[in-house]
Amino acid sequence: MKITDLIACFIREALEKMDGVAELSRSEMAKQFHCSPSQINYVIATRFSPERGYLVESRRGGGGYIRLMQVSNDCDAMATHVLGSIGNSIDPLSVRAIVANLEATGVLTMEQARMIETAISEAALRPSDSNERDALRASIFKHMLLQIICLPKEGKTE
Amino acid sequence: MKITDLIACFIREALEKMDGVAELSRSEMAKQFHCSPSQINYVIATRFSPERGYLVESRRGGGGYIRLMQVSNDCDAMATHVLGSIGNSIDPLSVRAIVANLEATGVLTMEQARMIETAISEAALRPSDSNERDALRASIFKHMLLQIICLPKEGKTE
DNA sequence: ATCAAAAAGGTCAAAGAAGGTCAAACTATA
DNA sequence: TATAGTTTGACCTTCTTTGACCTTTTTGAT
Numbered sequence: 410m411k412i413t414d415l416i417a418c419f420i421r422e423a424l425e426k427m428d429g430v431a432e433l434s435r436s437e438m439a440k441q442f443h444c445s446p447s448q449i450n451y452v453i454a455t456r457f458s459p460e461r462g463y464l465v466e467s468r469r470g471g472g473g474y475i476r477l478m479q480v481s482n483d484c485d486a487m488a489t490h491v492l493g494s495i496g497n498s499i500d501p502l503s504v505r506a507i508v509a510n511l512e513a514t515g516v517l518t519m520e521q522a523r524m525i526e527t528a529i530s531e532a533a534l535r536p537s538d539s540n541e542r543d544a545l546r547a548s549i550f551k552h553m554l555l556q557i558i559c560l561p562k563e564g565k566t567e
Numbered sequence: 568m569k570i571t572d573l574i575a576c577f578i579r580e581a582l583e584k585m586d587g588v589a590e591l592s593r594s595e596m597a598k599q600f601h602c603s604p605s606q607i608n609y610v611i612a613t614r615f616s617p618e619r620g621y622l623v624e625s626r627r628g629g630g631g632y633i634r635l636m637q638v639s640n641d642c643d644a645m646a647t648h649v650l651g652s653i654g655n656s657i658d659p660l661s662v663r664a665i666v667a668n669l670e671a672t673g674v675l676t677m678e679q680a681r682m683i684e685t686a687i688s689e690a691a692l693r694p695s696d697s698n699e700r701d702a703l704r705a706s707i708f709k710h711m712l713l714q715i716i717c718l719p720k721e722g723k724t725e
Numbered sequence: 726a727t728c729a730a731a732a733a734g735g736t737c738a739a740a741g742a743a744g745g746t747c748a749a750a751c752t753a754t755a
Numbered sequence: 756t757a758t759a760g761t762t763t764g765a766c767c768t769t770c771t772t773t774g775a776c777c778t779t780t781t782t783g784a785t
Contacts, residue, residue, distance in 0.1 A: 411753095413761060435744055445763050450745065455760085465690070470770025472569035473743035497694070521682070524711060528686040533710040536655070536702040537695055544694040545703070552691035553682060571771065593734060603773050608735070613770085628780025631733035660769090 412444055416452045420477065429479040453477070459555050460493060480558050492554055499547040501531060517557065525553050570602055574610045578635065587637040611635070618664045620671060646674050646716050653709055656701040659689055662708060675715065683711050 416438065423431040439446040453475070457463040462480040467473065491507060505526070512522040527533060529546040537545055574596065581589040597604040615621040615635055622636040649665055663684070670680040685691060687704040695703055 411761070436742085446744075447746080447764080448762065451761075459690075467744060468770075469742085469744040469768070471742045471772070472571075473770075475744075520678075523714065524679070524682045524686075527711050527714040528682075528707050530710065533707045534703065536706045537699060541695060545692065548694045549686050549691045549707075552685050552688065556681060556685040569771075594732085604734075605736080605774080606772065609771075625734060626780075627732080627734040627778070629732050629782070631780075633734075 412442060413448070413452055413455075416442055416444070416449065417456045420452070420457065424477060424479050430476065432474050432476045434473070435475055449475070459551050462492070462555075464555055480555065492551055495547055495551055497547050498543040499550065500543055501529075501546070504529060504546060504550060511554075521557055525550065528553065570600060571606070571610055571613075574600055574602070574607065575614045578610070578615065582635060582637055588634065590632045590634045592631070593633055607633070616664065618661070618668060620668045645669070645672065646712060650709060650712055650716075653705055655705050657705040657708065658701055659687075659704070662687060662704060679715055683708065686711065 419438070419442075420431065420433070423433065433449075435446050435449045438449050442448075453465060457465065457477055459465075464478040464480075465475065466478070467475040491511065495507075508517065508522050508525055511517045512519060517525070529549050531542070534542045534545055577596070577600075578589065578591070581591065591607075593604050593607045596607050600606075611623060611633070615623065617623075620638055622638055624634045624636070626632055646669065649669065653665075666675065666680050666683055669675045670677060675683070687707050689700070692700045692703055
């Protein structure tokens with residue numbers, strides 16, 4: 410079995426045990442699995458990406474960590490589906506349609522919808538290169554949706 | 568848990584207990600936490616900066632002290648001020664500090680704070696060119712803040 | 726009153742401890 | 756054999772910890 414899969418397995422187990430939120434040490438894991446630290450990043454990037462329903466947060470420096478959060482199961486398959494269906498580029502019109510739909514079906518509150526639209530509006534993204542904007546929009550959109558879906562997770566020591 | 572966070576915690580508790588004003592002894596704390604005195608300065612500089620809404624005063628010599636004060640700010644004036652103070656480029660750390668402060672002072676709800684942070688996180692902005700990100704961040708940040716402030720907020724007048 | 730020692734606190738830079746990124750080399754598989 | 760998926764390593768950025776050295780205030784001896 411590939412080491413990548415072993416690591417992925419380990420992470421999944423940790424997530425399971427910790428009820429959807431796991432705080433891991435990259436260097437520890439690397440030591441444990443006798444692999445290079447960056448392989449942990451590889452596993453996370455390929456198996457625990459936002460598209461697959463995970464949020465990742467990390468801190469460097471002494472006492473650093475990588476925190477993975479799994480989208481809670483009770484959250485609509487719908488949003489997850491939408492998430493999967495957003496490619497890595499999306500135009501303003503599609504965004505509006507999707508957001509309106511999500512709002513109509515109660516996945517998003519009015520405020521959330523507004524904030525998302527504001528964040529990825531042409532105006533807000535203006536400093537960016539014009540042909541980059543759609544990609545940016547897709548990325549921000551996905552991250553925000555995910556964050557909202559994950560919301561009922563208390564936490565944050567800050 | 569990091570010692571830095573322990574110290575920050577201690578200070579926050581002191582502030583809470585003393586109703587927003589705490590007078591501490593650097594050397595005492597250093598002894599208590601088994602750390603170098605300058606680490607206390609580090610914690611104060613990184614966690615209790617004026618940006619985050621704290622005032623710091625100190626005296627040297629015999630009977631010296633460090634006095635921290637939590638300052639409360641008027642919501643809208645503050646948001647407006649913050650808005651003005653954001654140039655057309657801002658780094659992630661400053662964002663975090665500002666948002667945390669706005670949240671602490673009740674200008675932003677927790678959800679709003681989270682959404683903003685998500686929208687302009689490094690991860691979300693990743694598709695963009697690295698030296699463009701700060702500018703983008705500033706733009707999105709301002710747009711979102713503005714949207715929130717301009718929102719007809721019924722019943723939040725206090 | 727004067728001055729030196731002691732008692733605080735301040736500053737800054739270097740070292741250490743994480744995590745991040747990227748591309749090149751390798752491997753498995755269609 | 757192309758192609759996609761893994762593995763590795765060199766180099767980067769961020770956050771924390773420590774220590775050497777500096778400044779200000781108080782205190783006590785003369």
